[in-house]
Amino acid sequence: MPSWKRNLVILSFAQFLVMSAMSLVMPFLPLFLHEDLGVADDRALNLWAGFIFGANFLTAFIFAPIWGNLADKFGRKIMILRSGFGMALVTGLMGLVTSPVHLLLLRLLNGVISGFIPASIALMSTNTPKERVGFALGTLNSGAVAGSILGPFFGGVMAEMFGFRMIFILTGILLFSSTLMVLFLVKEENKPDPRQQTRGSLIKDFKQIMEVKPLRVLIGAGFLIQFALLSTIPFLSVFVKELMHNSGHVALFAGLAMSITGFANMLFSPILGRWGDRAGSHRVLVYSMLGAALFSIPHIFVVTTWQLLAVRFLLGMCLGGLLPSINSLVRHFAPDGMESRAYGYSSSGVFLGNMMGPIVGGLLSGWFGLRVIFLFSAALFIVNFLLVMKAMNDDSWNKLGKQHLQVHSKT
Numbered sequence: 325m326p327s328w329k330r331n332l333v334i335l336s337f338a339q340f341l342v343m344s345a346m347s348l349v350m351p352f353l354p355l356f357l358h359e360d361l362g363v364a365d366d367r368a369l370n371l372w373a374g375f376i377f378g379a380n381f382l383t384a385f386i387f388a389p390i391w392g393n394l395a396d397k398f399g400r401k402i403m404i405l406r407s408g409f410g411m412a413l414v415t416g417l418m419g420l421v422t423s424p425v426h427l428l429l430l431r432l433l434n435g436v437i438s439g440f441i442p443a444s445i446a447l448m449s450t451n452t453p454k455e456r457v458g459f460a461l462g463t464l465n466s467g468a469v470a471g472s473i474l475g476p477f478f479g480g481v482m483a484e485m486f487g488f489r490m491i492f493i494l495t496g497i498l499l500f501s502s503t504l505m506v507l508f509l510v511k512e513e514n515k516p517d518p519r520q521q522t523r524g525s526l527i528k529d530f531k532q533i534m535e536v537k538p539l540r541v542l543i544g545a546g547f548l549i550q551f552a553l554l555s556t557i558p559f560l561s562v563f564v565k566e567l568m569h570n571s572g573h574v575a576l577f578a579g580l581a582m583s584i585t586g587f588a589n590m591l592f593s594p595i596l597g598r599w600g601d602r603a604g605s606h607r608v609l610v611y612s613m614l615g616a617a618l619f620s621i622p623h624i625f626v627v628t629t630w631q632l633l634a635v636r637f638l639l640g641m642c643l644g645g646l647l648p649s650i651n652s653l654v655r656h657f658a659p660d661g662m663e664s665r666a667y668g669y670s671s672s673g674v675f676l677g678n679m680m681g682p683i684v685g686g687l688l689s690g691w692f693g694l695r696v697i698f699l700f701s702a703a704l705f706i707v708n709f710l711l712v713m714k715a716m717n718d719d720s721w722n723k724l725g726k727q728h729l730q731v732h733s734k735t
Contacts, residue, residue: 327451327511327513328448328451328452328453328456328460330509330510330511331447331448331451331452331510331511332448332452332460332463332464334505334506334509334510335444335447335448335464335467335506335510336463336464336466336467337467337502337505338440338444338467338502338503338505338506339440339441339444339464339467339468339471339502340467340468340470340471341471341498341499341501341502341505342408342440342441342468342471342498342499342502343441343467343468343469343470343471343472343475344471344472344474344475344478344498345415345471345475345494345495345496345498345499345502346471346472346475346495347471347472347475347476347479348475348476348478348479348482348491348494348495348498352479352483352488352491353373353376353377354369354373355483355488356488357369357372357373357376357424357427359488360487360488360489361421361422361423361424361427363424372424372428374682374683374686375428376424376427376428376431377431377682378679378682378683379428379431379432379435380431380432380434380435380438381435381675381676381678381679382432382435382675382679383432383433383434383435383436383438384435384436384438384439384671384672384675385435385672385675385676385679386435386672387435387436387437387438387439388439388442388668388669388671388672388675389526389529389530389665389668389669389672390526390668391403391406391407391439391442391443391664391668392442392446392664392665392666392667392668392669392671393526393529393664393665393668395443395446395516395664395665395668396516396661396662396663396664396665397516398516399512399515399516400443400444400446400447400450400512400664401443401447401506401510401512403439403443403446403664404439404440404443404444404447404503404506404510405503405506405507406437406439407437407438407439407440407443408440408499408500408502408503408506409500409503410437411434411437411438411440411499412496412497412499412500412503413496414430414433414434414437414496415434415492415495415496415499416492416493416495416496416497417430417492417496418430418431418492419489419490419491419492419493419496420489439671440503441468442667442668442670442671443664444464445461445464445651445667446663446664446667447510447512448460448461448464449461449651449652449654449655449663449667450514450655450663450664451512451513451514454656455601456601457601457652457655458597458598458599458600458601458605458608458648458649458652459594459597459598459600459601460597461597461648461651461652462593462594462595462596462597462598462600462644462648463593463594463597464648465589465590465593465597465644465647465648465651466589466590466591466593466594466644469586469589469590469593470586470590472586473583473586473587473590476582479491482494516661529662529665530669532659532662533658533659533662533665533666533669536657536658536659537715538653538657538715539654539657539658539666539669539670541711541712541715542650542653542654542657542670543669543670543672543673544673544708544711545609545613545650545708545711545712546647546650546670546673546674546677547673547674547676547677548677548704548705548707548708548711549613549616549646549647549650549674549677549705549708550673550674550675550676550677550678550681551676551677551680551681551684551704552616552620552677552681552700552701552702552704552705552708553643553677553681553701554677554678554680554681554682554685555681555682555684555685555688555697555700555701555704556623556681556685556697556698556701557582557681557682558682558685558686559685559686559689559694559697560578560581560582561578561581561582562689562694563581563632563694564577564578564581564629564632565578566694567626567627567628567629567632568629577629577633580633581629581632581633581636584633584636584637584640585636585637585639585640585643586640587637587640588636588637588638588639588640588641588643588644589640589641589643589644590644591641591644592640592641592644592645593644593645593648595644596608596612596644596645596648596649597645597648597649597652599645600645600648600649600652605648605649605652605653605656606649606653606716608645608649609645609646609649609650609653609712610709610712610713610716611645612642612643612644612645612646612649613642613646613705613708613709613712614709615638615641615642616639616642616643616646616705617702617705617706617708617709619635619638619639619642620639620698620701620702620705621698621699621702622635623635623695623698623701623702624695624698624699624702647674650670651667651670654666654667654670684700685697685700688700
């Protein structure tokens with residue numbers, strides 16, 4: 325088996341474990357704050373839960389470019405190991421906290437040392453043949469999405485069996501195990517050459533990356549995608565409850581509404597990634613974004629849970645072509661030797677969208693009702709589609725399309 329295929333198998337499974345671990349307890353965070361840490365007041369509970377959930381994304385947004393800079397200098401594998409072992413320790417310590425303040429500080433620290441998935445993407449994209457990058461990143465995304473789907477289910481089972489504190493410790497063990505897999509089984513052949521590294525500040529790196537117009541567009545597109553998605557996801561359970569008129573099995577259908585999107589995403593990511601290798605990831609990105617915009621609109625009009633499940637599946641199908649295509653294109657347009665730094669800034673855009681989406685979605689749903697947030701999400705996807713379409717008129721995108729046709733004709 326070629327080394328890039330072995331890396332893909334190991335990193336896909338490692339990302340599955342990491343995302344399973346990270347999603348084990350987050351859906352039950354309010355219950356942990358209430359039952360174990362003694363936050364009784366509902367208003368205070370919601371406030372603490374919001375701050376603690378967003379704290380990780382805030383520091384990750386700030387530090388992602390810094391770790392990207394170091395990855396370009398010292399290698400991507402060592403950044404995966406740094407992040408994996410660090411998060412394993414910090415997450416395990418969360419099981420020992422005695423107040424919400426302790427948990428908030430550890431979540432902030434977790435964001436500082438995070439970066440397992442961006443570093444994995446950077447390693448795969450720089451150690452995979454260019455004509456297979458789309459497929460590799462799509463498969464990698466499937467592993468992460470599968471973990472995020474199954475994580476809450478396993479978390480619920482373990483919460484019933486062991487309690488919330490033990491979940492943090494088990495999460496730390498999972499993170500440690502997945503990092504050990506990378507340490508012993510993943511091989512980074514295309515390592516950075518220190519002799520070719522240019523010395524410069526983070527500001528200089530930022531300016532150099534932002535001078536590349538397609539990279540500016542891709543970073544903005546990643547931000548808007550996550551902004552649109554996260555403005556609705558935290559409120560799906562409330563929307564399902566409204567559709568079912570408080571009848572039974574609300575929790576079951578709320579879980580299905582969240583999981584079916586991830587299932588479709590996981591299913592179609594490798595397929596769309598392979599199509600991107602043949603026809604061009606930029607085309608997959610545009611068509612997937614248009615589909616996401618169109619399938620977001622019916623959310624406003626659904627009147628039954630089955631209608632909601634249908635449109636959530638169709639939306640997830642399109643999501644499978646978004647972030648993997650962006651990651652593939654970032655690899656193409658990144659300046660030589662600055663691939664990880666480009667991924668760092670791209671990840672910062674994603675983290676910023678993750679942080680702002682729930683905040684804005686909560687404000688809009690409180691002011692105008694739940695259906696308005698789906699309209700807002702659809703509008704963001706439409707704006708994103710128009711911006712990317714406008715950017716594709718640039719010569720660099722046209723040149724990329726010709727290169728894909730040449731590679732496809734040879735293979």
